[in-house]
Amino acid sequence: MDTRITLLAIAAAVVLAGAVGIVAVPDALDDPRAETDRPGQVGLVDVVVAPGEVRGETATLDLLVDLEHRGSTVENVTVRHRAIDADSGLLVDETTVDVGTLDREGETTVNGSLDVEREGGYRLETVVYVDGERRGERTTRVAGVSALTPSYADSPVEFADGNVWPTVAVSVAETTEETATLSVSVSVTNRGDDASEEIDLRLLLRQAESNVIADEATETVGSVRPGRTDTVTTTLEAPDGYNYYVDAALFDDDVLIDETQGVANLDPQETIAANETVRDVSFEVEDFSEETGDDALREEGETRPDGEDGSTDDGTPGFGVAVALAGLLAATLLARRAS
Template identity: 45%
Template sequence: MNRDAALAGAAVGVVVVALLGVLTVPGVLADPTENGPVRPGAAELRETSIGYDESAVRGETVTLGVETRIRHWGNPTENVTLFVRVVDAESGLVETTETVDVGTLRGDGETPVTANVTVERSGGYRIETVLFRDDERIDEGARTVRGLEALTPTYARSTVSFSDREALPPLAFSVADAGENRTTLELSASLTNAGDSPSEDLSVTFVLRQADSNVVAARTTTDVEAIRPGRTATTTATATVPAEYNYYLDAVLMRDGVVLGTARTAANLDPTKRISVNETEEAVEFRVEDFESGGAAGRTATEAGTAYAAETSTSQPGFGVVAAFVALLAAALLARRHQP
């Protein structure tokens, strides 16, 4: 066999091998867009919302609902989990953790995922969310909640409270009888029912404390009649105390031994000296700070989508249409060149 015949046979062999690959190996010449890329789709955290149900507020703890919205696009993404970590805002110690198995994300859109975490009803916490795919961290974010002590436990919740109108103060008194050594006071507390049902089983305890010594001079409790929805009622009682002293008058609204609210005023019976109630209080409220997105690489959604498309377009298996065509053309040219 001469040299030209051997080269021609080799060229034919290359062509045969290429054709056999096209016929026997699935996807060798397939368009990458037909079956989709092998690489899983992209996913990222969009936002995290933190809330609570009133029934989940207890004396020492509260259960917070952490809802995280995960944006997904491209091919299905399997083995997705969301890890939630609660860190004390003051000490930096981890309070609790929760892992949610998201499963497989399909299609383009957002998927809400909820995790419930129980923490102490005090101070504030940093709630961190981490998105994993096959145990690989792909995105993260965080929110901070503060003022949990402002949440009212279920057992202490009531629609009735002391009135806060200037014309109708929550607590007042008048002198019913002024003796030489003793003074009888008529005490009154104004209560408003802001609910939709009549109030039940309420009582008010009045406490008079001598201002200089802080000694309790009198204490009395009276039951509160049912207050209709949207109405304001006045509860009264009498108390006798030593004359010509100044007193702090406290009123405690209670139901079945649970304190629902308090009010305070000053009763000045000393004509030479007056006292006042310090009404300066630091307001505490439950609040959630803005969502902080860490991002796996700090990329925007557009940048991530562009990178994802570039990565998937270069990760296709097989030769591809162009590669097979180049192989056939090279083999044909080689055979033609060595023909006699």
């Protein structure tokens, strides 16, 4: 028999045997990856914390949880969040998000939130449950919540902060015998992406030693283009010869946005610097009262009319008359003894 005929007969026999095997085992060609009866798995991949609404005393922390699902459909999935005070360990807030059913493989993002006070730090605990059974957990720590700016105080305009260019520049515009008129220029910067709306600039001229407000003014800061610095100028008037703090603040609808301080040194004998501790000095009303004629003389160190300052014309102390009387009395006694 020809060798080629023999090989063809053997190959045909092998193909026939394979076909018989496939018929006998119909599931032999099924893809093992097509299994649908394996149990579903849910895992916690990541937790991201972002600031939400920020109010005066409290703030909302938004939590974005990434869940990973593999296998068959998983029902009754929940995510629980807890905020625990980092110092006291007390529970501050708790919330549970009902995820429901996960029937699509891959990752799913679940949103949640917690409300905390704007102070201290917190430990945020996130746990994933399936039918009440814990499947994954993650702990995140946050601090510096007090640094979050409340929504009502969120403004792109703030005082300029340069190394050379002064934020508050003060110059003397005019002086009289008793008062000085100051020209105050304040620089503000828009650090946002859009032009700002109008806000108020309020200034207080405060006497350094007594903290008495000598004068105040309010000016409107117009719209400032993004990235630009504008200067607002106004005048203040106060008694001359004293040192003053110039307190400046930005207000948006009576909400304090930013504050800074400058100085006006009008006392040639002593100077002050901005943002330093004010000395505790007792307040004297006469510091801001008109001086009378006699008071002015005493301030200049002039002498009173003869006899009013307790001294004699020859410069001897004011008790010279008493010494003379004592001498006369002693002479009289001596004369009587001699007689």
